[in-house]
Amino acid sequence: MLSSRQEHILQLLVQLYTETGQPVGSKTLMNSGITVSSATIRNELSKLEDFGLIQKMHTSSGRIPSMQGYRYYVDHLMDPSKVSSTDVQHIKRLFNRKFNATNEIIEWSANILSELTSYTAFSLGPEVKERRLTGFQIVPLNARQLMAIIVIDQGYVESQVFSIPHSVSTEDIEKMIRIINDRLLGETLLTVYHKLRTEIPLVLQRYFSNSGNILYLFEDVFNQAFDEQIYVGGGMNLLSSEAITNPNEFQSVYSLISDTDKLTELLISDTDEKIDIKIGEELNNELLQNMSLVTGSYDVFQRGKGLVAVLGPANMSYSKLLGVMDVLTDELSRHLETYYRHLENSGE
Structure with missing residues (x-):
């Protein structure tokens, strides 16, 4: 069990590292709001390292989160960031175009999510059981x-x-x-x-x-x-991912996301939670051990559930991403429901 101070330090360390990509030291933590001495912070960092939640870089005295540290942060310390009204309007404008089929809306949502996050994004439509x-x-x-x-x-x-x-x-x-x-x-x-x-x-x-x-x-x-049609946006963003260090790894991961069966197995979760986050080894794939998959479900009235997801490095900014996904899934649901009503009315 971490103390409140240790949780505060870990929370701030994860936020700083995911925002800057730079190892975090005691002075940075002091300047960012930890109101104890540098020696006390170093002592707490040492304890967090013993717990396996952070690790020390060889080239710096700063620390970075471990996969276990990200998991603790996501489970206990993270709050989704509130999306600014400007960004909300930007997302609405991206959806403001003519669609000729529901699958166009679903595919477009993957492109939007990829553009907003700079990661590889996926989108899957509502269940097909009642389609005729x-x-x-x-x-x-x-x-x-x-x-x-x-x-x-x-x-x-x-x-x-x-x-x-x-x-x-x-x-x-x-x-x-x-x-x-x-x-x-x-x-x-x-x-x-x-x-x-x-x-x-x-x-x-x-x-x-x-x-x-x-x-x-x-x-x-x-x-x-x-086949469950899964749309992929920003597949080439994997090239710029810090989690992939050589071309062979990129080719293997790109092949994985191009395989519908493997991708379906990766994306479909047995959880009922609206947001599901898998980190590193939890993805059960050696290729993805340095990556995270964030999946968000959405409801379409009387049509079932769909999902959107983002695959990126483990040091992604989870709190910002969840805020973006929350707004995007609301817009996606709204546009799908509007289109379904249009189909029903045109058939009368």
Whole structure:
């Protein structure tokens, strides 16, 4: 258990280091508001070092927080900074543009968060369980390639190019379109997913001599619609991250954030907290041991939950970041709800 003075020193040390990037010494702490002698501060710093909460740099008498120190600060000492009215208006202006689909709003939020923080940002939309398949088209590209266009209510459009096996004819594709329109159009994605594994294989056996290839095409066409679309903003910001020290590390981390499955595993948390902060080893990935991931959830009325997140060095300014994320998620929720209402009204 830390004393109130030790907590005050640790809190100030973390704030100073995350703001300046410079190791913090006793004189800096005195000049910043710790009202005891330099000798007393040095003694307290030594105790905090023994607790594993700070560490001494080899080139300086100053200290920096350890990963354990950041964790203590986040859990016990941090207060989100209040975002200035000027910055709030700036965020509102960034959202003030025309959107043609909800996924454009979600993608844009990742770009905004990256711009505001200079870190790599992620955005994931509300849950897709109740979305319905409202349109389906096949567009021929050439003799052996087609583009499938899937339209989902709430403004989502997915397109995917796929190759046709030589054993599949044009007539087979036409039958496939009819089956989708007759049996899947208007159904929720969850129902479509279920029918693709139960009803549709039986239907295909009646209409096709080689139903396996056609079923594979069905799954290939709809695969993207079931993927949780995670938008990434500022991926190249990883290059300037203090947590990545060589090009090979950058390439590995960039590959990680480009892999939807791995990224989903990284971002999806089992906590119900609005804000979740994972630091260093808590990310369960050696590539990210010097980094932190801050995830914030948001609610969209009657549509479910989405999330935004920031990946950056462990010495990011957590209090400022949380203030920014709070304003941004409020704006994101508001714009999504407005767009959903527009879709509902236009359908009346």
